[in-house]
Amino acid sequence: MNVLIVEDEVGLATEIAEYLTREHFLCETANTGLEASEKIAVNLYDFILLDLGLPDYDGFELLLEARAAEYNPGIIIITARGELNDRIKGLDTGADDYIAKPFSLAELHSRIQAIARRKFQVDNKEINAGEFIININSRKIYYNEKEVELTKKEFDLLLYLLINKNKTLTRIQLYEHIWGNSLEDQYDSNFIDVHIKNLRKKLSAHAPSDWIATVRGVGYQADI
């Protein structure tokens, strides 16, 4: 899939591109609004990552241009201004999602995947993990066609690990994915450890869950 990264901070644009390229996306970057506007008009993109705070161009103007594009890209707004109005206005103007700096690249990836599932009806709605089958649409996990009961947060955690499979996710990345940014005080990696512990316990009752691996000193990883 083609992704256009509109971001005036060159260092950040490069890193996003590097990460997404590893995830098999074709990435292009635009560091100015003008460049972005031209690229949106000429090329076809599946996704546009749009920083609203561009020095030379009104971010919302660019958003309208992207929305008007016939190829109907998925649009994710990136902003560091943290203004509540920006978020509402952005989603109203037609963005598919909104992500605040400093975000985790794994989180960005999972958001792109979620939009892709919704927008492009990507077929792989089922993921195999160990002896379990996870249905992303119905948000259920089965072992031998029997459902395994998980809480919403446990399922989110599992899905996040699976979408970023074979990559280590830090506790902070996991924490932010489940709880978002609203709860500022949380520096409790403990939270994630407890959830993972519970998740493993529920899965192990049916079949081995050792594919959810602990990466010492770093975090967790789904080895599939």
Next chain:
Amino acid sequence: MLKLRYKLSLFNILSKLIFGLLFIILIPIILERINTLQTDNELIDKREQIIDLIALFGVDFFMEETRNDAFGSYNILKEEYISLERIYLDEYWNFIEVTQRIIDDEIIDYRVLNYSFLIDGEMFLLEIGKSLSSIHQSERNITAVIWVFLIVFIVFTSISDNSFATALVRPLEKITVKLKNTSSPEVYDMKPVGSSTAEFHALDKTLTELMKKINELFQKEKEITSNISHELLTPISVLRSKLENLLMLENISPEAAKKTEESLKTLHRLKVMVNSLLMIARVESRQYLKQDQFLISNLIIEVKEELEVLSEDKEIKITLNITADKELKKVNRVLLFTMFYNVLNNAIKFTPKGGNILIACGFYNEKYQVKIIDNGQGMNQEQSKNLFSRFRNKHQDTQKGTGIGLAISKTIADFHQIQIKVNSKPGEGTEFNFIFSA
């Protein structure tokens, strides 16, 4: 507290009543004085007339008429009488007194002028009397007229005073209503109230200018927070992405991975600190809307469920005791969630394994309160005092959080006019008390 116009009217009525009462008490005394003076003057006038008559016709003219040593005359209603008699006195009489006289078997009080005079060596006493009942009658009439006048006066002036006071303070009431309806300076009605009273006009103008100034400051702060947000969070974002990509490298050594993760943790702490301070600044400069309406029990249950994973892991029992519910109006749900969340989270952190936490919601001392009580390690006074400060004492355990969560809770509480009280004893536990104003 009384409204200004009621105060004005009340004072008017009271002062008039006191004045009227004084008048009513004094009027009989004054009237009596005036009447006595008047009567006495009349009596003296009459004496002069009679003396003139005696000088003209001689005293025998009166005496012969009755063939007696005395002469008496009174009118039919016995309001007045005149008597003349021979008398022997050692001195001249000339005085006025109140005495009783029996006329036709009737005892009547009279004001009587006694006047003695000598004619041809003989002494005569002239008495001219005026009945007191006739004097009192006129007094009563006058008093009645004054009563009626006073009542009419008080009623009419009170009504007119009241309507004047109402009209006078109307602009002030309009300003008060305007202020009452202003939840934040942004929604203040800038339209002038319009008053011919200079003071109210000035007050309205000053308030409007004040609101404008506050709005400008809020706007400025909004821009500042927005810029700070951008300037600080963008570099953090760049760093974070670089570190995360570093962690993704296939040939990264476990040692390097561990250090990278630690850097990410530190960066996260920086991010939390920046976001927390920005959140406090945003709440304080009123950048959050208060538009939500919900039952407090829903929120409390949600907060409890959110944190149950942690409490269950520490085998802490959280008991919820809702004796009364409350519908919150014009609040920000996300902020209030954060407020309770931070405090409950704090309670779980500082309660040892197997401890107890009680969340009680209901009316205490006639005010709606939410209490979060733990039997954890508690705090000494010094710690309690610094509990809500943004940067706490240095020896705090950074592993347990940045410590800014409670400062955020306090800011949110202030924003919603919720009072937070903390009772804590070392070794016994801590009680957080959220007291709702209305």
